[in-house]
Amino acid sequence: MAIWDFVKDAGKSLFGSEAEAQEAPAQAPAAAPAPQSDTDRKVAALKAELSALGLTGKDVHLTLRGDTVVISGKARDQETLEKLILAVGNIKGIAHVELAEGAGTEAPAAAAAQPLFHTVRKGETLSAIAQQYLGKASRYPEIFEANKPMLSHPDKIYPGQTLRIPQG
Structure with missing residues (x-):
């Protein structure tokens, strides 16, 4: 398990403000599905960002715990894994990115070099x-x-x- 620290107040604003998040459910139509929790909304935004950057993997999963994103599963290769860490860590509001136990790459790394x-x-x-x-x-x-x-x-x-x- 590895943890990287990021500047929480720097980066791309992906989550919107707290006020926007609280207003959104009030504006939803009555027939709309049950509103997502704030954590679910943020994880969905992170996944959408990774998808837009072309960094998704079939076995990569994200979990949000406060201001920490936990990455589990396997990325294609070491380069993709490092880019995943940076893509989620450089989001405003994220202070830490943690690689879950057993997470890594599908392809064996040539040398177990730390990014x-x-x-x-x-x-x-x-x-x-x-x-x-x-x-x-x-x-x-x-x-x-x-x-x-x-x-x-x-x-x-x-x-x-x-x-x-x-x-x-």
């Missing part, structure tokens, strides 16, 4: 991060590619965002 993540600080660029981890600022496209589809442009990173650093 290398970096949390962006104010004023940092992908070039500066590449210089720090990869030894050359010009290698920033490698970090950009390692974080697709969560990143749409190399200049669109923000303080508090956690990025995957490619190894090797």
